[in-house]
Amino acid sequence: xMLEGPSFTDLHAVVDEVWTTFLGxxxxxxxxxxxxxxxxxxxxxxATSVSGAWNGVVTVEIPDLVAQxxxxxxxxxxxxxxxxxxxxxDAVGELVNMIGGNVKSLMPGPSALSLPLVARGxxxxxxxxxxxxxxxxxxxxxxxxxxxxxxxxxxxxxxDQRESA
Amino acid sequence: MKILxxxxxxxxxxxxxxxxxxxxxGGHDIVEAQDGREALDLVRSESPDLVLSDWNMxxxxxxxxxxxxxxxxxxxxxGFVTSEGSEEMRTRASQAGAAFLIAKPFxxxxxxxxxxxxxx
Numbered sequence: 001x002m003l004e005g006p007s008f009t010d011l012h013a014v015v016d017e018v019w020t021t022f023l024g025x026x027x028x029x030x031x032x033x034x035x036x037x038x039x040x041x042x043x044x045x046x047a048t049s050v051s052g053a054w055n056g057v058v059t060v061e062i063p064d065l066v067a068q069x070x071x072x073x074x075x076x077x078x079x080x081x082x083x084x085x086x087x088x089x090d091a092v093g094e095l096v097n098m099i100g101g102n103v104k105s106l107m108p109g110p111s112a113l114s115l116p117l118v119a120r121g122x123x124x125x126x127x128x129x130x131x132x133x134x135x136x137x138x139x140x141x142x143x144x145x146x147x148x149x150x151x152x153x154x155x156x157x158x159x160d161q162r163e164s165a
Numbered sequence: 166m167k168i169l170x171x172x173x174x175x176x177x178x179x180x181x182x183x184x185x186x187x188x189x190x191g192g193h194d195i196v197e198a199q200d201g202r203e204a205l206d207l208v209r210s211e212s213p214d215l216v217l218s219d220w221n222m223x224x225x226x227x228x229x230x231x232x233x234x235x236x237x238x239x240x241x242x243x244g245f246v247t248s249e250g251s252e253e254m255r256t257r258a259s260q261a262g263a264a265f266l267i268a269k270p271f272x273x274x275x276x277x278x279x280x281x282x283x284x285x
Contacts, residue, residue: 021270090176098269101248109253
């Protein structure tokens with residue numbers, strides 16, 4: 001029995017659309033080696049939760065270089081321009097907000113999306129959440145991870161959507 | 166024309182303003198609100214011609230802003246720009262009086278089509 005979550009294919013499509021649309025098509029998202037995670041060094045983490053007919057959390061973990069570059073491109077400023085920590089946190093939060101909102105739309109409703117939570121470092125997942133899928137990707141040579149977790153008390157389905165994708 | 170852009174993310178407000186420009190709507194006066202309560206206040210004080218609002222914001226969410234505006238008699242053109250583009254959300258938006266819902270991530274073409282749909 002698997003907890004319900006978006007299919008691997010759908011999650012990848014959502015993340016790819018967000019990245020391509022707002023960060024530009026010149027640096028495509030590429031698959032990373034499995035379970036490489038966000039890598040060493042300073043990491044930004046962001047999470048947003050969905051509550052309702054489906055209960056889960058979507059997280060994004062990216063190294064500082066990805067966070068800085070993404071913020072530059074989202075704000076439309078020149079590479080290397082000084083960025084405030086608030087703007088980087090804001091941009092990282094918007095990335096998870098867009099991915100979370102689109103994941104919410106893929107799952108049974110009605111449900112509500114939370115405001116994003118952003119941290120420099122890692123965010124520990126509550127113990128009642130179980131990972132249902134994750135993507136390990138590379139962007140502009142840096143690793144990133146997008147994960148979807150579902151609550152254990154949520155309705156369970158026999159279909160493992162990752163296998164069916 | 167005056168456009169109120171309401172989003173708790175400064176980064177997203179900048180993206181919306183840039184996308185408006187890319188869609189051929191760069192010559193308008195822009196007013197920014199960083200939460201729903203400020204958006205409601207600015208509609209009353211600034212009298213914008215169009216409100217582009219996020220759905221999920223602190224203080225007051227976008228659908229409550231729209232509901233309050235319509236309850237007070239305001240018929241300002243109102244469109245959502247939100248990460249939640251499901252049919253359920255589009256139906257709720259339409260029933261509350263929104264002219265359109267643009268889902269994030271969006272393109273200049275999406276803005277062009279939405280604004281053309283209300284004659285802008």
